[in-house]
Amino acid sequence: MRWLRVAGAALVPNGVLAASSDLASEVTRAPLNLSAIAMFLLFVAATLSISFWASRRTRTSGQFYNAGGNITGLQNGAAIAGDFMSAASFLGVTGLMFIGGFDGLIFGIGAFAGWPLLLFLFAERIRNLGRYTFTDVVSMRLDGDRTRAIAVISTIIVVMLYLIAQMVGAGKLIELLFGLPYHVAVIVVSVLVIVYVAFGGMLATTWVQIIKAVLLLSGATLIAFLILLQQGFDLGRVIEQSVAAHGKGEAALRAGSMISDPVQVACILVSMMFGTLGLPHILMRLFTVPTMTEARRSAFYASVFVGYFYLLMVIIGFAAAGVLASDTRFFTASGGLVGGSNMTAIHMAQAVGGDLLMGFISAVAFATILAVVAGLTVSGAAAISHDLYAQVLCKGKPDPARELLLTRLTTLVLGLLAIALGIVFQHQNIAFIATMPMVVAASVNFPVLLLSLYWPGMTTRGAVVGAIVGLVSSVALTVIGPQVWVDILGFERALFPYNYPALFTMPLALTVIWLVSLGDHSARAQIDRDNYHRQLIQSEFGARMP
Amino acid sequence: VAIPEELQHIIARRNRRRLLFAGIVLAFYASFLLQYIGLVDFFAGGSSLLGRSTLYFCLLIVGFVVLEYLYLRARRREDGEDRLRKDLP
Numbered sequence: 165m166r167w168l169r170v171a172g173a174a175l176v177p178n179g180v181l182a183a184s185s186d187l188a189s190e191v192t193r194a195p196l197n198l199s200a201i202a203m204f205l206l207f208v209a210a211t212l213s214i215s216f217w218a219s220r221r222t223r224t225s226g227q228f229y230n231a232g233g234n235i236t237g238l239q240n241g242a243a244i245a246g247d248f249m250s251a252a253s254f255l256g257v258t259g260l261m262f263i264g265g266f267d268g269l270i271f272g273i274g275a276f277a278g279w280p281l282l283l284f285l286f287a288e289r290i291r292n293l294g295r296y297t298f299t300d301v302v303s304m305r306l307d308g309d310r311t312r313a314i315a316v317i318s319t320i321i322v323v324m325l326y327l328i329a330q331m332v333g334a335g336k337l338i339e340l341l342f343g344l345p346y347h348v349a350v351i352v353v354s355v356l357v358i359v360y361v362a363f364g365g366m367l368a369t370t371w372v373q374i375i376k377a378v379l380l381l382s383g384a385t386l387i388a389f390l391i392l393l394q395q396g397f398d399l400g401r402v403i404e405q406s407v408a409a410h411g412k413g414e415a416a417l418r419a420g421s422m423i424s425d426p427v428q429v430a431c432i433l434v435s436m437m438f439g440t441l442g443l444p445h446i447l448m449r450l451f452t453v454p455t456m457t458e459a460r461r462s463a464f465y466a467s468v469f470v471g472y473f474y475l476l477m478v479i480i481g482f483a484a485a486g487v488l489a490s491d492t493r494f495f496t497a498s499g500g501l502v503g504g505s506n507m508t509a510i511h512m513a514q515a516v517g518g519d520l521l522m523g524f525i526s527a528v529a530f531a532t533i534l535a536v537v538a539g540l541t542v543s544g545a546a547a548i549s550h551d552l553y554a555q556v557l558c559k560g561k562p563d564p565a566r567e568l569l570l571t572r573l574t575t576l577v578l579g580l581l582a583i584a585l586g587i588v589f590q591h592q593n594i595a596f597i598a599t600m601p602m603v604v605a606a607s608v609n610f611p612v613l614l615l616s617l618y619w620p621g622m623t624t625r626g627a628v629v630g631a632i633v634g635l636v637s638s639v640a641l642t643v644i645g646p647q648v649w650v651d652i653l654g655f656e657r658a659l660f661p662y663n664y665p666a667l668f669t670m671p672l673a674l675t676v677i678w679l680v681s682l683g684d685h686s687a688r689a690q691i692d693r694d695n696y697h698r699q700l701i702q703s704e705f706g707a708r709m710p
Numbered sequence: 711v712a713i714p715e716e717l718q719h720i721i722a723r724r725n726r727r728r729l730l731f732a733g734i735v736l737a738f739y740a741s742f743l744l745q746y747i748g749l750v751d752f753f754a755g756g757s758s759l760l761g762r763s764t765l766y767f768c769l770l771i772v773g774f775v776v777l778e779y780l781y782l783r784a785r786r787r788e789d790g791e792d793r794l795r796k797d798l799p
Contacts (some may be wrong), residue, residue, distance in 0.1 A: 215716045248761045269767050284731045284781060316738030419745035426746035437739065458787060464778050470769040478764060618725075697713055704721050 167534040174428040191338040199523030200530075203343070207375070207531045208356065214371045218364030220592055222526035225567040226553070229296035229546045230451040230613025235370055235459040237647040241465020244449050246373030248440075249468070249473055250330075250403060251337060251532045252598075257474075258512070259505035261481025262488075264422025265412055268481055270429055282441055283463035289617050289703035291450050297543075298447040298609065299551045302616045305695030307688055308555050309614075314631045316551045318608040321635070322601045323544040324585075326445075327537065327578070329598040331586030332535040341526040350586040356534055358579035361541045362572045366452060370539040376528070377469060381476075383521075383528045386642035387509070388479040390516035391487065402479070405486030409664040415485035416485070428662055435664035439602030442609030445543035456706060484508050487515050494535070500534050537582070538583065545574040592652075599663055600642050605664035607634035611673040615702065617680075618697035623689035626681030634673030641665035724788075731781050738770055 222228050234244070253275060260268030295574055310487060313403040336351035360368045395401045403417070408418040423429055440446065450459050456617035488494045494502055494511045501507060510529070514522035550569040554562040589597070608631045615622040644659035683690070713721075745763055 266761065266767075269764070273739070273742055273767055273770060274772055277735065277774065280735045280778050281732055283778050284728045285736070288785075296772045356771055361745060417764060424746070426743055429746045433739065433743065455785075457789065464782055467775055467778050471775050474771055475768060478768060482764070539769060612783050640789075700721065701717070704724065705717070 168424050169512060179473070197341060197523060197526060199343055199519060200526035202607040203523055203527035204530050207379070207527060211356075211360065211368075211372045211375065211531075214370040214375075215360045215364035218368035218371065220364070221367055222365040223568075224564060225549065225562075225571050226296070226433070227367070228568060228571050229542070229550060231365065231446075232369050233452060233454050233646045235452040235458075237453060237461025238465050239374060240371065240449060241467075242377045242465035242469060243370045243373040243452075244272065244446060245460060245469035245473070246377030246380070246535050247446060248377075249377065249470060249532070251471060251529045252333065252530065253473070254336070254380060254384065254477075255509050255529065258481045258484060258509040259507075260422070261482045262508040263505050264492070265410060265416025265482075266419055267422035269474075270423065270432055270477070271436065273441065274433050275472055275481045276467075276474055277472045278437045279436070279463060279467040282446075283467065286441065286613070286617070287450060287459045288456040288465040289470030290447060291453065291456045292703045292706045293617075293699065294451055296451055296550050297449070297622045298444055298613060299547070299555075301555075302612050303555075303619070304616075304628065305699045306616065306622075306627055306662045306692050308556060309703075310628050311622055312556050313607070314628050315612070316547045316556075316629065318604065318635060319401030319547040319551070320544060322442075322444060322605050323540050323547070323578075325604070326601045327540050327544075327582050328589055329538070329601070330533060330537050331582050332589050332592075333598075333686075334530075334537070335586055335590065337533070338506065338530060342528060346590060350583055353533060353537060354579045354586075355581045357537045357541055357582075358535070360538050361545065361579075362575040364544050365571075369535075369542050370449075370452060372531075376531045379528045380532055381473060382478040383513070383525050384473060384480065386521065387513055387525070390477045390521075391483045391512070394487075394516060398401040399479070402483045402486060406482050406484070408486070409489035410485040416635035417482075426532065426583050427667070428664075431667040433663045433665035434670060435599075435602045435606050438606035438610045438666060438670055440605075442606075442613065443601075444547070445539040445614075447609075448543050448546065448665070449539075450544040456471065456587040456646050478549055480509060480512055481648055484512055485591075486709055487512060491515060512652050537667060541575055541578050541582075541694055541708070543570050544578050548574045589617060593685050599647060600639065603642060603664055603669065604640045604665045607638040607669040607673050611670060611677055615674070619681075620693055620700075622677060623681045623686075625684045625686065625689065626677045626679075629680045630673045630677030633676045634669055636673055638665060638669040641669060720788075727781070727784060731777060732733060734777060738773065742770065743764070 171516050221232065226232070257272055262268075282493060290298065290301050293304055297319070299312050299319065302315055304310040331353065334353045335346040335350045338344050338353075339346050342349070344352070360372055363372075392404060395405075396646070406413050407416065412421050413419050423432075450462065453462055475582065487500070488508070488511055496502055501511065503510070510522060512523055513525040517524075529706050549567055552568055553569050554560065558567075575614065612627050612631050616627065641660045642663075643667060645663050645665065646658040646661065647663050649655050649658040649660075745766075
């Protein structure tokens, strides 16, 4: 049974690329894929033209951060989906389903379920309160300097970890798909992103993400359509073939085929859902629309696109076993999938659509990485130039030209840093780096944001102490968990048994914020509480009270 | 800062709805875990071609999108309320 010999985990989905043994280890470089490169060059030409167009409309730092606030709800929803649906979502989920069947979908539901909560709890209020970053929101009624400082640290940690995971994953993946050397791939990704972001800011990033979302959804739709077409649109036959070919048989259709511990599943579900709600580059997109009505629409359309994407994954993921098993081209002599399980979707494209579709899907995977890295770079640049420089150092009164210059310089530095980190971490097992941003976002950003919006009693001291506890505990538990303690440090047994500790660290952060705020009787605490009603009115009606 | 009573009612109503919809999502999201606990036989059985677990996954996605649509519709009916901002002190 070749299925039992398919090795390794897959990409960690949800935008965090590459925690796999497949990508963390050496990959076999593919022969130069000319059709994929040609299609990718087309994408690059189109997006560079957009960047040029956008650069003429990005004259101020405000336009850089939020695209002038003129994006429509539908456009923003597509851009959010494009920012969120990474190569890891596409390649990782199909790879996980190929290996473990139904359990691959845990990451799918985890990645999706945050969107309804974003609409119900956050979209309107965040849009009405903030200008450019989620830090604007959490610092509104609290002591700006202290809360901004901690929010900037958290943002930078999330962005940098996310970036490392993306860059290492990008290098390995592009080496695999296009036959380009790792270093060249990392440099190409970074240079393109620097050009998009430095010149076109959020406007160019938005359109890169929209185009990528359309391409990704089109590609996945086409693969699913061709799978069904080959079987006369009989989904039953598709599933029957897969069950027959899959090493796990019918068990592949049921829960527990790969992960049987319910606490581990709960850890993943909590990290994915609440991590999504705390991702700074996703929250930042809510400020690119003109009204809170458009912000609501943004969240809804993002849900529709992401939900549709995961429904396609059900067809593609389950069909993979049946489609690929009968074709020896896709397997190595030892029975493993050529290129590892992350190549499942690419092989599926070749199996049902030939070299042309495979080239298209490979180009989409590359475009996907660019769009996600561009979103991260804008968010990181805004944290430094807006939150830290303009608001903390210049007390909200920066020189506009200097701020814009700093924003572009930060973009350049982040791009260069991404190249350096991508090369430094090339041979490392980056599984924990891929996990940590979601856990940190769920344990630091989400609790502070939720309570600042919905609990009048939260004080600056409570927010800062809770955020620090959330940050330290999430990093510490990840380090003593299996991914670092056992897989990297080589200990026999992990001190903490779960890989996604947000199930424990998020409630801990919420509790600490609550307890410290209750015990805070300082003069600043009274101001924080008194400010709540002003903030509430503005968050609901968009109007400032005197 | 005193908030006019009418606005307080509006905010309270909106918050109740937000919590209701968020609670529904969280409850159904948590129910996904039931299949791993083994206390519920529902997910193991069935002769459907996709298996009940997978059907439930699809149902959750479609259901959440429908919930969002209902929420949007409910909020759209209230758009006029935002004009009340002129009544702010």
